[in-house]
Amino acid sequence: xxxxxxxxxxxxxxxxxxxxxxxxxxxxxxxxxxxxxxxxxxxxxxxxxxxxxxxxxxxxxxxxxxxxxxxxxxxxxxxxxxxxxxxxxxxxxxxxxxxxxxxxxxxxxxxxxxxxxxxxxxxxxxxxxxxxxxxxxxxxxxxxxxxxxxxxxxxxxxxxxxxxxxxxxxxxxxxxxxxxxxxxxxxxxxxxxxxxxxxxxxxxxxxxxxxxxxxxxxxxxxxxxxxxxxxxxxxxxxxxxxxxxxxxxxxxxxxxxxxxxxxxxxxxxxxxxxxxxxxxxxxxxxxxxxxxxxxxxxxxxxxxxxxxxxxxxxxxxxxxxxxxxxxxxxxxxxxxxxxxxxxxxxxxxxxxxxxxxxxxxxxxxxxxxxxxxxxx
Amino acid sequence: xxxxxxxxxxxxxxxxxxxxxxxxxxxxxxxxxxxxxxxxxxxxxxxxxxxxxxxxxxxxxxxxxxxxxxxxxxxxxxxxxxxxxxxxxxxxxxxxxxxxxxxxxxxxxxxxxxxxxxxxxxxxxxxxxxxxxxxxxxxxxxxxxxxxxxxxxxxxxxxxxxxxxxxxxxxxxxxxxxxxxxxxxxxxxxxxxxxxxxxxxxxxxxxxxxxxxxxxxxxxxxxxxxxxxxxxxxxxxxxxxxxxxxxxxxxxxxxxxxxxxxxxxxxxxxxxxxxxxxxxxxxxxxxxxxxxxxxxx
Numbered sequence: 001x002x003x004x005x006x007x008x009x010x011x012x013x014x015x016x017x018x019x020x021x022x023x024x025x026x027x028x029x030x031x032x033x034x035x036x037x038x039x040x041x042x043x044x045x046x047x048x049x050x051x052x053x054x055x056x057x058x059x060x061x062x063x064x065x066x067x068x069x070x071x072x073x074x075x076x077x078x079x080x081x082x083x084x085x086x087x088x089x090x091x092x093x094x095x096x097x098x099x100x101x102x103x104x105x106x107x108x109x110x111x112x113x114x115x116x117x118x119x120x121x122x123x124x125x126x127x128x129x130x131x132x133x134x135x136x137x138x139x140x141x142x143x144x145x146x147x148x149x150x151x152x153x154x155x156x157x158x159x160x161x162x163x164x165x166x167x168x169x170x171x172x173x174x175x176x177x178x179x180x181x182x183x184x185x186x187x188x189x190x191x192x193x194x195x196x197x198x199x200x201x202x203x204x205x206x207x208x209x210x211x212x213x214x215x216x217x218x219x220x221x222x223x224x225x226x227x228x229x230x231x232x233x234x235x236x237x238x239x240x241x242x243x244x245x246x247x248x249x250x251x252x253x254x255x256x257x258x259x260x261x262x263x264x265x266x267x268x269x270x271x272x273x274x275x276x277x278x279x280x281x282x283x284x285x286x287x288x289x290x291x292x293x294x295x296x297x298x299x300x301x302x303x304x305x306x307x308x309x310x311x312x313x314x315x316x317x318x319x320x321x322x323x324x325x326x327x328x329x330x331x332x333x334x335x336x337x338x339x340x341x342x343x344x345x346x347x348x349x350x351x352x353x354x355x356x357x358x359x360x361x362x363x364x365x366x367x368x369x370x371x372x373x374x375x376x
Numbered sequence: 377x378x379x380x381x382x383x384x385x386x387x388x389x390x391x392x393x394x395x396x397x398x399x400x401x402x403x404x405x406x407x408x409x410x411x412x413x414x415x416x417x418x419x420x421x422x423x424x425x426x427x428x429x430x431x432x433x434x435x436x437x438x439x440x441x442x443x444x445x446x447x448x449x450x451x452x453x454x455x456x457x458x459x460x461x462x463x464x465x466x467x468x469x470x471x472x473x474x475x476x477x478x479x480x481x482x483x484x485x486x487x488x489x490x491x492x493x494x495x496x497x498x499x500x501x502x503x504x505x506x507x508x509x510x511x512x513x514x515x516x517x518x519x520x521x522x523x524x525x526x527x528x529x530x531x532x533x534x535x536x537x538x539x540x541x542x543x544x545x546x547x548x549x550x551x552x553x554x555x556x557x558x559x560x561x562x563x564x565x566x567x568x569x570x571x572x573x574x575x576x577x578x579x580x581x582x583x584x585x586x587x588x589x590x591x592x593x594x595x596x597x598x599x600x601x602x603x604x605x606x607x608x609x610x611x612x613x614x615x616x617x618x619x620x621x622x623x624x625x626x627x628x629x630x631x632x633x634x635x636x637x638x639x640x641x642x643x644x645x646x647x648x649x650x651x652x653x654x655x656x657x658x659x660x661x662x663x664x665x666x667x668x669x670x671x672x673x
Contacts, residue, residue, distance in 0.1 A: 076575055076576055
């Protein structure tokens with residue numbers, strides 16, 4: 001990678017007293033990327049974002065923005081802008097003055113004509129032209145969200161930081177905003193760094209997802225990689241829905257392992273780390289890689305417990321003797337020819353190559369931190 | 377049909393019961409206000425257009441002579457109109473940094489203790505505390521100490537400065553508390569947002585913190601100002617009759633010279649001024665802070 005990264009973390013650690021929020025993170029975000037920092041609450045993702053914004057200082061290590069060491073640079077001198085959680089719009093200013101706030105801070109001063117022109121453009125960009133004289137409390141949540149976006153983008157930041165920007169919106173609006181954010185990022189071409197605990201949001205919007213857990217980066221990759229090739233059990237479980245089946249390694253052959261499940265069935269699974277003969281493992285099976293059929297036609301036999309019809313697909317909870325309840329997802333065919341009823345016996349099969357085996361006492365915490373860099 | 381009327385009836389009786397309860401709850405306070413506030417006010421208003429009886433007190437009449445005579449007490453009005461705003465302003469200048477520190481800078485676990493320290497002086501009567509100042513500022517107090525270092529004949533007591541000092545001392549907590557409340561309620565993320573958008577700490581203070589604490593400032597200011605308009609004790613003790621407030625004029629007129637109508641005219645004028653101050657403060661803070669509603673006290 002030759003281009004200077006927009007954001008770079010080198011050995012960044014953040015401690016609050018004895019609590020370690022972020023632990024030795026190395027990360028480089030190339031220009032013009034849409035990156036999501038994804039993880040459960042308390043994983044350090046927001047702390048990372050706040051260190052880019054300048055609201056927190058690293059206890060160790062350095063944060064670079066476009067190659068410049070940011071140590072000691074206050075938020076108001078950083079070329080980044082943030083869309084805050086719940087937006088933090090100024091209640092005493094109207095929409096136009098909120099958007100113009102950053103422009104008014106510019107030195108040398110901009111002329112008031114220039115300010116109102118730029119603020120107007122920014123409002124038009126988020127489809128709020130004509131809303132300039134509205135009060136903040138007169139706007140809906142979605143409109144406030146867009147004002148917050150305009151207020152940040154009007155300053156032409158090198159990087160836009162988004163702290164759980166969609167968390168306060170209802171589901172329908174959230175989906176619309178996801179598309180809108182994606183379009184905006186492509187249009188403006190600057191780097192977006194999004195913090196979210198919602199894996200769906202991270203997968204759907206970003207070019208790269210950086211999964212964090214316990215103050216460390218667990219995996220970094222394109223959304224499809226994260227979903228199809230999770231680095232460990234935590235990622236497999238956290239990103240998307242999955243079935244985790246415990247078993248024991250009974251055979252090793254190259255990249256594959258033979259795993260004996262609790263009920264004695266032996267299946268072949270791919271492995272991500274080296275596994276030893278006899279080691280306890282969890283096998284991850286995505287619901288959509290399971291297939292249902294007439295009894296006797298698959299690998300496992302079970303009973304349909306529940307059926308959740310979702311329109312284009314249907315989800316089944318299937319009880320398999322000795323293993324537990326499995327979640328399976330099947331496409332819905334017009335006419336409902338492939339629908340199974342609760343109480344019906346079914347056979348469960350799966351596409352070869354989809355099961356992934358992970359060490360049972362999964363080592364997210366012992367995992368050494370390698371230098372992670374996105375290669376686009 | 378009958379079920380319908382039954383429902384309507386029970387609804388009406390519900391409304392009735394509700395109204396009765398409201399009346400019961402509001403009754404005592406209303407009676408109190410009518411007897412001790414509205415009636416005396418009406419009496420004063422009536423007195424103010426009357427005449428002084430030859431032996432003192434009130435004699436029925438309808439004349440605006442008392443109001444025409446207001447300039448006779450111009451000094452008292454002047455002193456009040458200058459020292460009340462000046463005192464409120466001095467209070468504000470001292471109180472704001474204290475409130476700011478308490479709300480935004482003080483360590484969380486100290487905050488309550490520090491707030492209590494602000495309020496504790498209230499536990500001693502203002503009279504006692506003002507008396508104490510009489511001695512501190514009087515001949516044997518600070519002037520005596522100054523005389524030791526060669527500064528002879530410094531007079532502190534019975535000056536406007538002494539009255540101002542007494543005012544700031546006595547009313548400071550009333551100014552600190554509302555400002556503290558408005559600063560404490562301030563959403564800290566707004567300060568971060570301001571910094572994020574390139575505002576230096578000074579611009580953030582002026583553009584966000586100060587603006588959003590204005591309702592508190594206005595509440596404190598009008599509270600102190602209104603109380604000062606009727607102040608009697610501090611000018612008497614620390615102004616020694618030389619710095620005369622409207623409050624002192626009123627005591628004098630009602631108790632000494634027994635000119636009730638003239639005293640009433642002054643009192644009515646004072647109330648009118650207070651109302652104007654209050655409305656103006658309310659107006660200003662609503663306009664500046666963009667708040668839809670302003671808590672006055």
